Amino acid sequence: MPKQFRWSDEIEPHKARTKEIIKQHPEIRTLIGRNPYTALVIVLCVALQLSLAYFLRDVSWWWIFIAAYLIGAFACHTLFVCIHECSHNLIFKNRTLNTISGIVANLPLVFPSSVSFQKYHLKHHSYQGVEALDADMPFRWEARLIDNHVIGKALWLLFYPVFQLLRPLRMTKEISIFDGWTLVNWIVQFSFLAAVIYFGGAKPTIFLVASFFFSIGLHPLGARWIQEHFLTHGEQETKSYYGPLNSVNLNVGFHNEHHDFPSVPWNKLPKIKKMAGAYYDHLGHHTSYTILLFQFLFDRKISIYSRTARSKRGK
Template sequence: MINTFEKNWFRYKGGLRATILALLYCQLTYFGGIALILSLNPTLMITGTLAMAHGMVIAAYMIHECGHNAVFKSPHHNAWLGSALNWLTGGCYGTYDDLRANHMKHHVDNVDAVTFDYRSYLARHPTQFKIVKALEWLYIPAVELLMHTVLMFAPFLFKEKEDQQLRVMGIIVVRFGLLLGVFLYSPFAYACYLLAYAIFLTVLRFMDALQHNYEYIVAVDSNFHLIEHKGDRNYEQSHTFSNPISINHPWLNLVTLNFGYHNAHHAKPTTPWHELPKLHKSLYANEATSIIPFRQQLLSFHKNRVARVIGDDSETRSNEFAQRLQNGSAVGANGVSFLTSF
């Protein structure tokens, strides 16, 4: 009976067990984390903050799975689950359909496409630029916070999203009402939520920063002539890099739901998260040319945390980017999360 249910509803064999485990984990850590934070016991609050942050991380990567229709057979069921989980990540101000469409452009067009160019915005506002750089130096994910803030107000900033204004106003009332309730209950509990959210954003952008040296394209819908490598699979693989936490201890990569096997993901984007280690091994065996050692990931993230605010456009054209990844000197990208759908 279980096998029949899995066969009828889930896209891949093993999907039922993997999905149940991932969803149970992210719900337990998210809502269990909230309960621990609200206990106001200092030790439990610290534990709850870390648990909640990781629950959001797993929820985000499950949304990514849904976006590739890698969970259920029905796109409708993937969309329903992805939309529900997006409430946990705070990305629900944007629609799931917009999120998915924007991420598919990333896969098809082989670019990092944005509607809001935060880099030119900061260049026009020197004071805000200085504040952002100072916050980034302190390891506060200011760029991601800016992008998520713009996501919240996108229907009031971009004409093509005006039809979402009422929807977003309703979401703002609900989410900010809940946050106000937490703050009134305890400012310390509110601070724990903010810290959990900052940790969550930091994990996502840590994983995103070095996975590609794609071109950064603004307003891609009206600039198709700028896309030079659309559908070019050789370009895609040569400009994609894998950043697993560990190759020798694959279970550690479950911390980010195997998102670090990024070359394998781009080779076969509908492969579910629980099959990516096997796919990576079959495609690349022991090749290390596209794998970034974890120590170098940390080194690059630390050394270039301020430089990454604007980035280094030369890296999109440089043949030395792979070498920079190996010695920890790569700058990488910022503000390219799949959760910010604009």
């Protein structure tokens, strides 16, 4: 059972492989671009969540949580992926349009986060595992607090949004946490939430909150956070997921491919693996989020410490 992060003296592992793949497969450059149809996905998912919130306003409470777990969580997770696409400028060429798209996608997600995510997520790509710059990297106190108990890991997943909210605070020396767009995100989000509470009442509001927490928490979808960078396959830092949920999660499971080529939109990520299969077929990967969820909860060899940390920033 690990009691500290695995330490690496190397820079993040993707840049070197990207250069090698491009050298061997220059045709991959043709995949770089944007997918404006992602904006339609945002509109459809926001509309779905609002429609469900409306129709669930008079049902029994247990239906609220069932609908949130079985439907709302998937819609919210897809919206998170859309916000991720916005952070990489992969929907529109215009940066402002991507920011606005992210704010719209944020609406059913209850808490304002899209603008902040745009700021710190790109640091994760450049400085993977560097605690001061990678908001995906757990705190050391976070790993100590959760330890390796089943209940602790379950609570960690359930309240994962809280931990994720705290991590960017350690990056204030590197990025500006608050600016004009952050204020816009907050005003729009809290105005939307106030409207839901005023016109819909408790049940639509709880449905959105429950959908949000399930979408990135104690749910098979929450296993995505384990899949991406936890050390489930030896010392391999990044793992992809090649399972059926990629069809509704916009190929977010193709995580090695995304880190190697972050300028390729979600709909073309499988083509990277097809073109350069020799670089990906031998890598450890996952095919089931449900199996991975239970593996994380019950395997004492996996804890919050099962991550690679580094201080070398590289270039």
